[in-house]
Amino acid sequence: MRLRIKRWIEGTIIAIAIGVSSGILPAQAQSDQQVRSLVEALREAAPQTGNPNDGLYSDWQIQAPNIPRWSEACIGRSLSPQEFEADLTTARTILVCVMRDVLQQEYRNSGNDEATAVRRAAAWWMTGDPSRYNSGETAAYTQKVLSFYRQQSGTPAAATPPNSAPPASNQPQSTPYDRYMQAGYAAVEQKDYEAALLHFQRALDERPNDTYAQRAIQNVERYHNQPGQAGTQ
Incomplete structure (x- = not known):
């Protein structure tokens, strides 16, 4: 279990490096509902170590060095890990900023297939490589994220362009x-x-x-x- 968590942490660090080097942060133009659903799915799928001193912060289990960089890029001020963890609303706002362009890019890479885009974005978050969304242990994780995403978004994750809503007749109501x-x-x-x-x-x-x-x-x-x-x- 510790090995899996270590790989997940290392993958997240790689993902952040890729995002910063490619100019992903901050981002624009992805449907807020879709991005929020993805961010919430990542929270629900985050590994739980059971160790309060594991060096991971917030419900998303984020490594400390990432937090000042993300917060500076997204809200214009650097938060400490403790500040980030204590404020769920601000943490969620920052992560929506982080993931918006990622999801939009993976829509393009998946031919506007929502389910594949979500799984590719989850693979990016976990490993830094969205193409691994259907490989090995990553496949089980990305499928888990997709399941939580569907619960959050209230949609069947059909092929939906990033900036348009599914037809009302095909969109179940959320709770x-x-x-x-x-x-x-x-x-x-x-x-x-x-x-x-x-x-x-x-x-x-x-x-x-x-x-x-x-x-x-x-x-x-x-x-x-x-x-x-x-x-x-």
Whole structure:
């Protein structure tokens, strides 16, 4: 198990190096819903070591040296690993920035096949090589990510161009919890903290004791109480 985690960490470092050297960060133009679903799928598929001192941070299990570089590129200020881990909303915003162009590129590489694009992006995240999405242990991981992605996006992961939505008749509705959480994140990005708080509270009503909704509420309350941050801006 430790060997697999070590390979995953090393692969993530390679992936970051590739992203920085090729100008991937920051990114634009990929559907936010799709990218958010991918980022959430990566969180759910992240390996858990069971060791609180494993050197990995946040629900995504990210190695410390990557965090200042990513945050500087995506939000214009360098976060410490501890700051990144303590703020789920900001961490998610940074990872959406990281993965947006990756997913868009893999759409092109897969001929606009959504399922393949997601698996290729997951392989990039894990190993730095998207072409390994269907090879060895990587195949099982990318399939796991795709399964979580489908749960998050509420779509069958059909061939959907990056900047267009699937036909409404083919797009199952997501759960109320998912819709409230997505609406909350969108409100945070608009700095409409009162609306974000309402959405996250409704998500918590749908899933009492949900840790992600609870943490989102805590983060929004902290933003809302900061000087100059009260109300909608």
